[in-house]
Amino acid sequence: GENVEQHPSTLSVQEGDSAVIKCTYSDSASNYFPWYKQELGKRPQLIIDIRSNVGEKKDQRIAVTLNKTAKHFSLHITETQPEDSAVYFCAATPLNNDMRFGAGTRLTVKP
Amino acid sequence: SAVISQKPSRDICQRGTSLTIQCQVDSQVTMMFWYRQQPGQSLTLIATANQGSEATYESGFVIDKFPISRPNLTFSTLTVSNMSPEDSSIYLCSVEVAGYGYTFGSGTRLTVV
Numbered sequence: 001g002e003n004v005e006q007h008p009s010t011l012s013v014q015e016g017d018s019a020v021i022k023c024t025y026s027d028s029a030s031n032y033f034p035w036y037k038q039e040l041g042k043r044p045q046l047i048i049d050i051r052s053n054v055g056e057k058k059d060q061r062i063a064v065t066l067n068k069t070a071k072h073f074s075l076h077i078t079e080t081q082p083e084d085s086a087v088y089f090c091a092a093t094p095l096n097n098d099m100r101f102g103a104g105t106r107l108t109v110k111p
Numbered sequence: 112s113a114v115i116s117q118k119p120s121r122d123i124c125q126r127g128t129s130l131t132i133q134c135q136v137d138s139q140v141t142m143m144f145w146y147r148q149q150p151g152q153s154l155t156l157i158a159t160a161n162q163g164s165e166a167t168y169e170s171g172f173v174i175d176k177f178p179i180s181r182p183n184l185t186f187s188t189l190t191v192s193n194m195s196p197e198d199s200s201i202y203l204c205s206v207e208v209a210g211y212g213y214t215f216g217s218g219t220r221l222t223v224v
Binding site: 044046091093098099103104 | 152154203205214216217218
Protein backbone atom coordinates (compact mmCIF):
# COMPACT_ATOMS: atom_id res chain seq x y z
CA GLY A 1 0.00 0.00 0.00
CA GLU A 2 0.86 3.67 -0.20
CA ASN A 3 3.30 5.15 2.33
CA VAL A 4 3.65 8.92 2.57
CA GLU A 5 6.50 10.60 4.41
CA GLN A 6 6.42 14.29 5.27
CA HIS A 7 9.15 16.69 6.42
CA PRO A 8 9.73 18.70 8.48
CA SER A 9 7.46 17.89 11.41
CA THR A 10 7.67 21.47 12.65
CA LEU A 11 8.57 24.65 10.82
CA SER A 12 8.89 28.15 12.20
CA VAL A 13 9.29 31.14 9.90
CA GLN A 14 9.20 34.88 10.19
CA GLU A 15 6.21 36.66 8.72
CA GLY A 16 6.87 37.45 5.07
CA ASP A 17 9.32 34.59 4.58
CA SER A 18 8.61 31.48 2.50
CA ALA A 19 7.80 28.03 3.85
CA VAL A 20 8.42 24.73 2.09
CA ILE A 21 7.06 21.34 3.14
CA LYS A 22 8.14 18.17 1.36
CA CYS A 23 6.51 14.77 0.94
CA THR A 24 7.52 11.51 -0.68
CA TYR A 25 5.27 8.63 -1.64
CA SER A 26 5.86 4.99 -2.49
CA ASP A 27 3.04 3.82 -4.78
CA SER A 28 3.64 4.68 -8.42
CA ALA A 29 -0.11 4.20 -9.02
CA SER A 30 -0.85 7.34 -7.00
CA ASN A 31 -1.89 10.16 -9.28
CA TYR A 32 -3.58 12.70 -7.03
CA PHE A 33 -1.73 14.71 -4.38
CA PRO A 34 -3.74 17.08 -2.17
CA TRP A 35 -2.58 19.33 0.62
CA TYR A 36 -4.74 20.05 3.65
CA LYS A 37 -4.57 22.76 6.27
CA GLN A 38 -5.94 21.95 9.71
CA GLU A 39 -6.45 24.64 12.30
CA LEU A 40 -6.88 23.72 15.93
CA GLY A 41 -10.20 22.01 16.57
CA LYS A 42 -11.27 22.10 12.93
CA ARG A 43 -11.53 19.65 10.08
CA PRO A 44 -8.79 19.42 7.45
CA GLN A 45 -9.44 21.84 4.60
CA LEU A 46 -8.18 21.27 1.08
CA ILE A 47 -5.93 24.16 0.09
CA ILE A 48 -4.40 22.95 -3.16
CA ASP A 49 -4.00 19.73 -5.10
CA ILE A 50 -2.11 18.45 -8.09
CA ARG A 51 -2.60 15.58 -10.46
CA SER A 52 0.15 13.49 -11.96
CA ASN A 53 -0.14 14.97 -15.43
CA VAL A 54 0.95 18.37 -14.09
CA GLY A 55 4.33 19.38 -12.67
CA GLU A 56 3.36 22.55 -10.88
CA LYS A 57 0.24 24.37 -9.79
CA LYS A 58 -0.10 27.77 -8.19
CA ASP A 59 -2.91 29.55 -6.37
CA GLN A 60 -1.96 33.01 -5.17
CA ARG A 61 0.64 32.54 -2.42
CA ILE A 62 0.47 28.75 -2.48
CA ALA A 63 2.12 26.45 -4.99
CA VAL A 64 2.65 22.72 -5.26
CA THR A 65 5.30 20.96 -7.33
CA LEU A 66 5.38 17.30 -8.28
CA ASN A 67 8.24 15.11 -9.44
CA LYS A 68 6.69 11.79 -10.44
CA THR A 69 10.01 10.22 -11.33
CA ALA A 70 11.40 10.84 -7.87
CA LYS A 71 8.00 10.34 -6.22
CA HIS A 72 8.04 13.56 -4.29
CA PHE A 73 5.93 16.67 -4.09
CA SER A 74 6.24 19.91 -2.18
CA LEU A 75 4.08 22.73 -0.85
CA HIS A 76 5.43 26.26 -1.13
CA ILE A 77 3.88 29.18 0.74
CA THR A 78 5.27 32.61 -0.06
CA GLU A 79 4.88 35.85 1.90
CA THR A 80 3.70 33.93 4.95
CA GLN A 81 1.22 35.53 7.31
CA PRO A 82 0.34 34.67 10.93
CA GLU A 83 -2.96 33.19 9.74
CA ASP A 84 -0.97 30.59 7.79
CA SER A 85 -0.05 29.04 11.16
CA ALA A 86 -1.63 25.58 11.27
CA VAL A 87 -0.85 21.92 10.72
CA TYR A 88 -0.43 20.96 7.07
CA PHE A 89 -0.92 17.44 5.76
CA CYS A 90 0.05 16.02 2.41
CA ALA A 91 -1.69 12.99 0.98
CA ALA A 92 -1.44 10.68 -2.00
CA THR A 93 -3.95 8.44 -3.72
CA PRO A 94 -4.92 6.84 -6.96
CA LEU A 95 -8.22 8.65 -7.58
CA ASN A 96 -11.36 6.71 -6.69
CA ASN A 97 -9.43 5.23 -3.82
CA ASP A 98 -8.58 6.06 -0.23
CA MET A 99 -6.07 8.77 0.73
CA ARG A 100 -2.92 8.13 2.72
CA PHE A 101 -1.63 11.02 4.75
CA GLY A 102 1.76 12.24 5.78
CA ALA A 103 2.48 12.77 9.46
CA GLY A 104 1.85 16.51 9.26
CA THR A 105 3.88 19.71 9.60
CA ARG A 106 3.14 22.25 12.29
CA LEU A 107 3.84 25.64 10.73
CA THR A 108 4.28 28.66 12.97
CA VAL A 109 4.54 32.10 11.40
CA LYS A 110 5.99 34.61 13.81
CA PRO A 111 4.83 38.21 13.43
CA SER B 112 -18.17 20.55 -3.60
CA ALA B 113 -20.10 18.14 -1.38
CA VAL B 114 -21.46 19.15 2.01
CA ILE B 115 -21.11 16.52 4.72
CA SER B 116 -23.13 16.64 7.91
CA GLN B 117 -21.49 14.61 10.65
CA LYS B 118 -22.93 14.01 14.08
CA PRO B 119 -22.50 14.02 16.95
CA SER B 120 -19.84 16.71 16.99
CA ARG B 121 -18.56 15.49 20.33
CA ASP B 122 -19.43 13.04 23.04
CA ILE B 123 -18.14 11.80 26.37
CA CYS B 124 -18.82 8.10 26.84
CA GLN B 125 -18.36 5.52 29.54
CA ARG B 126 -15.93 2.70 28.87
CA GLY B 127 -17.60 -0.46 27.66
CA THR B 128 -20.37 1.39 25.82
CA SER B 129 -20.76 2.03 22.09
CA LEU B 130 -21.20 5.20 20.04
CA THR B 131 -22.59 5.49 16.52
CA ILE B 132 -21.39 8.34 14.33
CA GLN B 133 -23.42 9.42 11.33
CA CYS B 134 -22.40 11.08 8.08
CA GLN B 135 -24.90 12.47 5.60
CA VAL B 136 -23.73 13.77 2.23
CA ASP B 137 -25.77 16.15 0.07
CA SER B 138 -24.96 14.22 -3.11
CA GLN B 139 -24.57 10.61 -4.09
CA VAL B 140 -21.05 9.25 -3.71
CA THR B 141 -19.69 5.82 -4.45
CA MET B 142 -17.22 5.53 -1.60
CA MET B 143 -17.14 7.00 1.87
CA PHE B 144 -14.06 6.82 4.03
CA TRP B 145 -13.73 6.78 7.80
CA TYR B 146 -10.61 8.16 9.45
CA ARG B 147 -9.36 8.40 12.99
CA GLN B 148 -7.17 11.24 14.20
CA GLN B 149 -5.62 10.66 17.60
CA PRO B 150 -4.53 13.73 19.57
CA GLY B 151 -1.67 15.51 17.84
CA GLN B 152 -1.45 12.86 15.12
CA SER B 153 -2.19 12.46 11.45
CA LEU B 154 -5.25 10.88 9.92
CA THR B 155 -5.40 7.10 9.80
CA LEU B 156 -7.83 5.30 7.54
CA ILE B 157 -10.15 2.95 9.40
CA ALA B 158 -12.20 1.61 6.51
CA THR B 159 -13.80 2.31 3.16
CA ALA B 160 -17.57 2.02 3.02
CA ASN B 161 -19.17 1.01 -0.27
CA GLN B 162 -22.89 0.91 -0.79
CA GLY B 163 -24.17 -2.60 -1.22
CA SER B 164 -21.10 -4.40 0.05
CA GLU B 165 -19.18 -4.91 3.26
CA ALA B 166 -16.74 -2.24 4.30
CA THR B 167 -13.05 -2.78 3.64
CA TYR B 168 -10.97 -2.42 6.80
CA GLU B 169 -7.37 -1.38 7.13
CA SER B 170 -4.82 -3.38 9.06
CA GLY B 171 -5.36 -2.92 12.77
CA PHE B 172 -9.10 -2.23 12.49
CA VAL B 173 -11.74 -4.94 12.68
CA ILE B 174 -15.44 -5.08 11.97
CA ASP B 175 -16.38 -6.21 15.47
CA LYS B 176 -14.82 -3.09 16.95
CA PHE B 177 -15.81 -0.62 14.20
CA PRO B 178 -18.94 -1.86 12.44
CA ILE B 179 -19.94 0.29 9.48
CA SER B 180 -23.22 0.63 7.66
CA ARG B 181 -23.75 2.09 4.20
CA PRO B 182 -27.45 1.75 3.42
CA ASN B 183 -27.45 4.16 0.46
CA LEU B 184 -25.24 6.46 -1.59
CA THR B 185 -25.60 9.48 0.74
CA PHE B 186 -25.32 8.03 4.23
CA SER B 187 -22.97 5.98 6.40
CA THR B 188 -22.48 5.20 10.06
CA LEU B 189 -19.44 4.14 12.04
CA THR B 190 -19.90 2.52 15.45
CA VAL B 191 -17.11 2.46 18.01
CA SER B 192 -17.91 -0.59 20.13
CA ASN B 193 -16.95 -1.60 23.66
CA MET B 194 -15.02 1.62 24.07
CA SER B 195 -11.88 2.09 26.12
CA PRO B 196 -9.94 5.31 26.84
CA GLU B 197 -7.60 4.41 23.95
CA ASP B 198 -10.51 5.05 21.57
CA SER B 199 -10.55 8.71 22.53
CA SER B 200 -9.93 10.43 19.19
CA ILE B 201 -11.50 12.52 16.50
CA TYR B 202 -13.36 10.45 13.94
CA LEU B 203 -13.92 11.91 10.48
CA CYS B 204 -15.78 10.78 7.42
CA SER B 205 -14.63 11.78 3.96
CA VAL B 206 -15.90 11.54 0.41
CA GLU B 207 -14.44 12.13 -3.02
CA VAL B 208 -16.37 14.42 -5.28
CA ALA B 209 -15.42 14.36 -8.95
CA GLY B 210 -13.59 17.53 -9.84
CA TYR B 211 -13.34 18.74 -6.25
CA GLY B 212 -11.16 16.20 -4.54
CA TYR B 213 -11.80 14.79 -1.11
CA THR B 214 -13.71 16.66 1.55
CA PHE B 215 -14.24 15.92 5.24
CA GLY B 216 -17.09 16.02 7.67
CA SER B 217 -16.70 18.28 10.68
CA GLY B 218 -15.51 15.41 12.85
CA THR B 219 -16.65 13.73 16.05
CA ARG B 220 -14.52 14.35 19.12
CA LEU B 221 -14.88 11.26 21.30
CA THR B 222 -13.70 11.10 24.89
CA VAL B 223 -13.96 7.79 26.73
CA VAL B 224 -13.86 7.94 30.51
